[in-house]
Amino acid sequence: xxxxxxxxxxxxxxxxxxxxxxxxxxxxFTLNQGEILALVGESGCGKSVTAxxxxxxxxxxxxxxRGSVLLSGRDLTTLxxxxxxxxxxxxxxxxxxxxxxxxxxxxxxxxQIVEVIARHQGMNRRQALGRAVExxxxxxxxDPRRRCASYPHQLSGGMRQRVMIAMAVACDPKVLIADEPTxxxxxxxxxxxxxxxxxLCRELGTAVVLITHDLGVVAEVADRVVVMYAGRAVExxxxxxxxxxxxxxxxxxxxxxxxxxxxxxxxxxxxxxTGLVPAPVDDPDECQFAPRCGRATAExxxxxxxxxxxxxxxxxxxxxxxxxxxxx
Amino acid sequence: MAELPxxxxxxxxxxxxxxxxxxxxxxxxxxxxxxxxxxGRHSVRAVDGVDLHIGPGEILGLVGESGSGKSTVGRCVTRLTRPTSGSIELLGREISGLSERRMRPLRQxxxxxxxxxxxxxxxxxxxxxxxxxxxxxxGLRSRxxxxxxxEDMLERTGLRTETRSRFPHELSGGQRQRxxxxxxxxxxxxxxVADEPASALDVSVQAAILNLLLELRQQxxxxxxxxxxxxxxxxxxxxxxxxxxxxxxxEMTTxxxxxxxxxxxxxxxxxxxxxxxxxxxxxxxxxxxxxxxxxxxMPAGCRFHTxxxxxxxxxxxxxxxxxxxxxxxxxxxxxxxxxxHGGPDISTPRSAHVDHPA
Numbered sequence: 001x002x003x004x005x006x007x008x009x010x011x012x013x014x015x016x017x018x019x020x021x022x023x024x025x026x027x028x029f030t031l032n033q034g035e036i037l038a039l040v041g042e043s044g045c046g047k048s049v050t051a052x053x054x055x056x057x058x059x060x061x062x063x064x065x066r067g068s069v070l071l072s073g074r075d076l077t078t079l080x081x082x083x084x085x086x087x088x089x090x091x092x093x094x095x096x097x098x099x100x101x102x103x104x105x106x107x108x109x110x111x112q113i114v115e116v117i118a119r120h121q122g123m124n125r126r127q128a129l130g131r132a133v134e135x136x137x138x139x140x141x142x143d144p145r146r147r148c149a150s151y152p153h154q155l156s157g158g159m160r161q162r163v164m165i166a167m168a169v170a171c172d173p174k175v176l177i178a179d180e181p182t183x184x185x186x187x188x189x190x191x192x193x194x195x196x197x198x199x200l201c202r203e204l205g206t207a208v209v210l211i212t213h214d215l216g217v218v219a220e221v222a223d224r225v226v227v228m229y230a231g232r233a234v235e236x237x238x239x240x241x242x243x244x245x246x247x248x249x250x251x252x253x254x255x256x257x258x259x260x261x262x263x264x265x266x267x268x269x270x271x272x273x274t275g276l277v278p279a280p281v282d283d284p285d286e287c288q289f290a291p292r293c294g295r296a297t298a299e300x301x302x303x304x305x306x307x308x309x310x311x312x313x314x315x316x317x318x319x320x321x322x323x324x325x326x327x328x
Numbered sequence: 329m330a331e332l333p334x335x336x337x338x339x340x341x342x343x344x345x346x347x348x349x350x351x352x353x354x355x356x357x358x359x360x361x362x363x364x365x366x367x368g369r370h371s372v373r374a375v376d377g378v379d380l381h382i383g384p385g386e387i388l389g390l391v392g393e394s395g396s397g398k399s400t401v402g403r404c405v406t407r408l409t410r411p412t413s414g415s416i417e418l419l420g421r422e423i424s425g426l427s428e429r430r431m432r433p434l435r436q437x438x439x440x441x442x443x444x445x446x447x448x449x450x451x452x453x454x455x456x457x458x459x460x461x462x463x464x465x466x467g468l469r470s471r472x473x474x475x476x477x478x479e480d481m482l483e484r485t486g487l488r489t490e491t492r493s494r495f496p497h498e499l500s501g502g503q504r505q506r507x508x509x510x511x512x513x514x515x516x517x518x519x520x521v522a523d524e525p526a527s528a529l530d531v532s533v534q535a536a537i538l539n540l541l542l543e544l545r546q547q548x549x550x551x552x553x554x555x556x557x558x559x560x561x562x563x564x565x566x567x568x569x570x571x572x573x574x575x576x577x578x579e580m581t582t583x584x585x586x587x588x589x590x591x592x593x594x595x596x597x598x599x600x601x602x603x604x605x606x607x608x609x610x611x612x613x614x615x616x617x618x619x620x621x622x623x624x625x626m627p628a629g630c631r632f633h634t635x636x637x638x639x640x641x642x643x644x645x646x647x648x649x650x651x652x653x654x655x656x657x658x659x660x661x662x663x664x665x666x667x668x669h670g671g672p673d674i675s676t677p678r679s680a681h682v683d684h685p686a
Contacts, residue, residue: 195615215531
């Protein structure tokens with residue numbers, strides 16, 4: 001099966017007054033139809049920049065982009081802005097972390113959904129409104145007909161995020177990019193929103209790129225996971241394989257630092273990752289995690305390890321990966 | 329000082345003396361809400377009758393979702409705001425009604441650490457000045473002694489001595505939160521209120537800050553009211569846990585009991601909604617209906633009944649009290665808790681699964 005979306009050697013550099021910022025250095029991954037792929041990493045690892053460069057949502061000025069983004073074989077990086085406009089919303093749509101700032105406060109939610117449908121599917125207003133009601137009920141909004149007449153400020157955070165999802169899937173996109181979709185929400189509301197995303201994926205076959213820093217959310221919804229560190233993928237695996245036996249020392253560190261891990265091992269101390277994330281100013285030919293890594297050797301500082309298959313459906317960029325029996 | 333005992337002294341005499349660092353009874357904080365222009369003035373009951381106590385060296389986790397009133401409790405306890413009613417006893421002294429000026433000398437015993445280390449440190453002050461501020465404010469110690477104490481706090485919080493002359497913008501989020509802890513602890517308070525101290529940080533940095541908090545408690549033996557929305561963090565750090573919903577504590581017990589045998593339907597739903605970082609765990613989730621009601625239009629009866637999957641008629645009319653039904657130290661505000669079976673089973677299709685304590 002060929003992949004629906006193929007990101008190949010993507011690199012993004014921002015030119016700033018203080019010199020270039022290498023936000024994404026070299027990212028490659030694929031996304032299949034109906035699959036939920038999680039991009040995980042801590043602040044500044046480049047996960048959002050990676051995701052936003054897929055539908056071409058990065059500013060054009062002061063940004064250097066390398067590599068290609070293939071959607072069903074078509075390279076999106078070569079498209080002109082007006083061509084991208086017909087891709088966005090129709091083939092790829094995006095939901096952001098903060099639903100209040102991504103909805104227009106001066107229009108009713110019904111009108112905003114109708115606008116998307118009318119723009120891409122050429123329905124008349126009555127048909128589009130009917131479809132909007134249908135979408136709102138699909139994402140679990142009670143009394144959707146009445147809610148169409150509501151303004152964003154009249155809805156709670158969880159409801160707004162459901163509206164965003166309804167709008168995002170209005171045109172049956174092939175790919176949905178969800179950038180920390182539940183981070184601003186309470187856990188009881190988060191559970192409902194994640195459920196909606198999972199259901200859409202199953203029923204409409206939408207593929208999802210889920211950006212998150214929360215490993216709990218990853219374990220809940222993702223099929224496959226890409227762990228990012230300093231602008232690169234350091235590990236890529238199916239969710240089962242990753243959580244059963246993380247191989248990159250950084251992934252192992254992230255999982256070890258979770259309170260859930262200390263609770264499981266009955267420890268009164270959380271495992272820490274010492275040191276700091278390197279500044280994104282250059283790209284030396286070494287493992288960028290080496291200064292913080294307990295397993296680092298001269299080899300790690302001499303050449304950068306490549307992402308290579310270590311087990312079935314499990315890739316890791318490390319000379320000294322963890323084995324299955326490492327996890328305590 | 330006056331020879332006659334004051335009213336508060338009399339009440340402390342008439343009650344058995346407790347060695348609690350903090351005792352809160354019937355705490356309420358109401359804010360005026362609504363728009364004056366549209367005529368709808370009403371009061372928002374942010375905290376609406378909270379009782380809790382914290383023993384020496386104890387960490388009480390206060391957990392709840394946005395709008396539950398947990399931060400307002402923290403602000404009342406540190407007297408950053410004046411409670412509407414109720415009593416707050418800090419080391420046996422009543423502080424709920426004290427004026428700003430009368431409160432000032434007592435501030436050495438209670439300090440707060442905020443969530444956002446970017447906005448809680450003055451950007452124009454050096455780290456050394458920030459940490460020394462509680463001493464300087466009260467005109468304590470000579471300049472040289474202050475420098476020595478700052479250096480001691482820097483060392484205890486794992487910061488290098490040179491950090492003293494840095495400005496907050498030169499530090500990472502984790503380092504800033506260490507500075508906030510150093511400032512909070514320089515006067516050796518008996519109580520720290522930590523309001524989501526690690527929530528704005530990445531998981532690896534969060535781990536370091538939580539470890540530090542536990543280490544410092546070991547060294548300096550303070551008590552802590554730890555406010556958080558993150559269940560796994562609260563479970564890790566707390567000795568006892570109180571769960572808040574809409575201005576009230578709905579369940580309060582030891583960490584072990586709360587996580588092995590939660591009784592209040594809200595606690596059960598909250599625990600079942602929390603994502604577990606393990607894909608092999610089977611999920612039978614109870615998703616709550618509806619949204620958190622507004623604190624300006626509190627539901628009658630039990631305030632959780634609008635979302636409770638097992639609510640009965642009594643819940644709609646009668647407000648449940650926080651009482652220990654199955655054990656004195658496991659207090660729950662729910663009519664449906666049974667002395668034998670514990671909390672109600674909120675996942676109706678399955679049979680009773682709650683481990684009931686002996």
